[in-house]
Amino acid sequence: MKLNERSLAFYATCDSPADNAGFLYKRGERHTAYHRRWFVLKGNMLFYFEERESREPVGVIVLEGCTVELCDSAEEFTFAIRFGGAKSRTYVLAAESQAAMESWVKSLSRASFDYLRLVVRELEKQLEEMRGGPAGGRGGCWQPPGSWKPKPSGPERSPERLPALPAVLPKENGCAVWNNVPGVDRSPDTSGCSGHDGEGNPRPPPLPPRRRASSSEAGSAGVAAAESPSIFCRLHERYGQEVARLRQDWLDRRRGPQ
Numbered sequence: 001m002k003l004n005e006r007s008l009a010f011y012a013t014c015d016s017p018a019d020n021a022g023f024l025y026k027r028g029e030r031h032t033a034y035h036r037r038w039f040v041l042k043g044n045m046l047f048y049f050e051e052r053e054s055r056e057p058v059g060v061i062v063l064e065g066c067t068v069e070l071c072d073s074a075e076e077f078t079f080a081i082r083f084g085g086a087k088s089r090t091y092v093l094a095a096e097s098q099a100a101m102e103s104w105v106k107s108l109s110r111a112s113f114d115y116l117r118l119v120v121r122e123l124e125k126q127l128e129e130m131r132g133g134p135a136g137g138r139g140g141c142w143q144p145p146g147s148w149k150p151k152p153s154g155p156e157r158s159p160e161r162l163p164a165l166p167a168v169l170p171k172e173n174g175c176a177v178w179n180n181v182p183g184v185d186r187s188p189d190t191s192g193c194s195g196h197d198g199e200g201n202p203r204p205p206p207l208p209p210r211r212r213a214s215s216s217e218a219g220s221a222g223v224a225a226a227e228s229p230s231i232f233c234r235l236h237e238r239y240g241q242e243v244a245r246l247r248q249d250w251l252d253r254r255r256g257p258q
Contacts (some may be wrong), residue, residue, distance in 0.1 A: 003060070012040060012047040012057045019043070020107040023052075025075065025094040034075060034094060039104075044111045046081075061091060068108045077101040081108065 020041040025034040026048060037048040037058070044064055047057040061081065071080040077098060081091040095101035109115065 008045075008047075008060055009056045011042065011045075012049075012060070013055060016042065019111065020104060022100060022104070023096065024048075024104065025096075027092040027094075029089065039093075041107055041111060044113060046108070046111070063108060063111045064113065066112070068105050070105070079105050 018040050022039060023036055024039045026037050027034050037050065038052045038054070040047045040049070044062060046061040046063055048059055049057050063081070066081050066083045068079060068081055071078055071092065073092065073094070075094040077095040077100070079093055079101060081093070083089065093104070095104055
């Protein structure tokens with residue numbers, strides 16, 4: 001894998017949040033001595049510096065195709081990053097405490113894209129089971145919202161018995177009448193109190209009588225109608241005079257002194 005050193009150095013020292021950071025002891029490749037280094041984990045890249053204030057990392061470990069496991073060593077709290085392959089290097093690290101070791105092992109194990117793929121697959125599987133699996137003890141395939149149709153609670157009525165309504169309902173006294181269908185003769189109601197006609201169709205309720213205005217209301221309305229023109233004329237004349245005066249003043253100022 002070919003990596004750009006400047007890009008890696010900028011990414012390691014930029015202000016982007018780190019997944020984990022802290023001091024670890026790293027065992028050398030040729031010499032078995034441990035050296036204290038500052039480690040920063042960002043994504044699937046593990047950077048290590050000589051000091052915490054260093055501007056450039058000493059090295060980087062790409063955490064792909066590797067396993068993180070505990071190992072037996074003379075040092076305490078040690079773990080190793082092992083890569084597959086005969087000539088691959090194994091990185092042996094040691095933490096300063098048990099809690100720090102567990103934190104690093106957990107974060108390093110979850111840093112690779114392979115782990116993220118497994119998590120995504122598991123979440124997709126759980127989502128499919130929630131959609132297509134039995135819900136509340138009921139089996140069957142999952143259906144999208146809107147495809148379910150409620151069943152009628154009462155007995156089904158054949159469509160032939162339903163009365164056909166006209167395109168425009170006739171009106172009586174400004175209100176539509178349901179059973180006043182053209183071409184259909186209505187049988188007179190002999191009883192006078194039945195709520196259905198001869199064929200069993202429901203009869204609409206009787207229309208209420210029109211409300212007639214009382215003499216006092218009619219008188220007040222007439223007086224208001226008679227007074228309104230005179231009031232309007234007085235207001236029009238009053239504001240018209242003021243507008244005319246303002247217009248004359250504006251014309252005089254525009255002409256200027258003569």
